[in-house]
Amino acid sequence: MDILIGAEIFFSLLSVGQIKLNAELITLQKTQLGWIVSGKCKAKPNITRAICDLAVANAEDFVMEDENVDKTLQKFWEIEEVKGCESKCTPEHMNCENHFKENFKILPSGRFEVKLPFKKDPSALGSTFEIAQKRFLSLERRLQKTPEAYDMYKDFMNEYITLGHMSPIENIDFNMPHYFIPHQCVLRPDAATTKLRVVFDASC
Structure with missing residues (x-):
């Protein structure tokens, strides 16, 4: 075994060019990395053990015997395995x-x-409307002094609505559990793309 390649990049490596030596033998396939060989291989009667050549990070080739190969592959699958949460989770x-x-x-x-x-009853959030409203009005007064930033802020919020990240609400029942998230803007004039970023203060 020289290398393990995931299926997500395997087919992008293939090139035009394939040679079938024989229906019973091997096929040569041209790739971006050179020619690869695949197909059937008849084992010789005098072979008593399998040998696996591995390519490692430092590019030093070495030979591993059956037992070490088994342990290496077993460790690989154990690391990659996605285990359930039932046995170890709280x-x-x-x-x-x-x-x-x-x-x-x-x-x-x-x-x-x-x-x-929620770890606790959502009603434990308390009343957040007044805090969020106070911060919003303060932010609005500040942005009105810089029309360019104000327009960018409104564009950001309109984009959130367009993407479905938020939607207008009506007829709020303040007796039901609710939470209003205060938000503010961070200006980055030197940024190449996003010069204004909106920050939501959910920890409030």
Whole structure:
């Protein structure tokens, strides 16, 4: 074995050019890395053990015997394996995973949507409308002094609406659990692309 290549890049390496030596034998395929060989191979009767050549990071070739190859491959699969949470996770982690399984959906755009998990009753958030409103009015007064920044801020918010990240709400029931997120802007005049970035202060 010289190299392991994932399927996501394998086909991009293939080039035009293939030679079939024989239906019973091997096929030569031209690639971006040179020619590769694949196909059937008849083992010789006097071979008593398998040998695997590995290419490592420092490019030094070495030969590993069967037992070491088995251990190396086993370790590789153990590292790459995605194990379930049941055996090691805390009850809190399990609750979070179950919440995701029960409350996620795939949107027509292909994105995932999931309800926010709460460790405590959402009513513990308290009243956040007054804080968010106070910060918003202060921000608006500040932005009105710099029309260019004000326009960029409005463009950002309109883009959020267009992308479906947020939507207008009406008839708010303040007796139900709710949360208003204060936000502010960060100006970066030297940035090549995004000169204004909106920061949401969810920790408030």
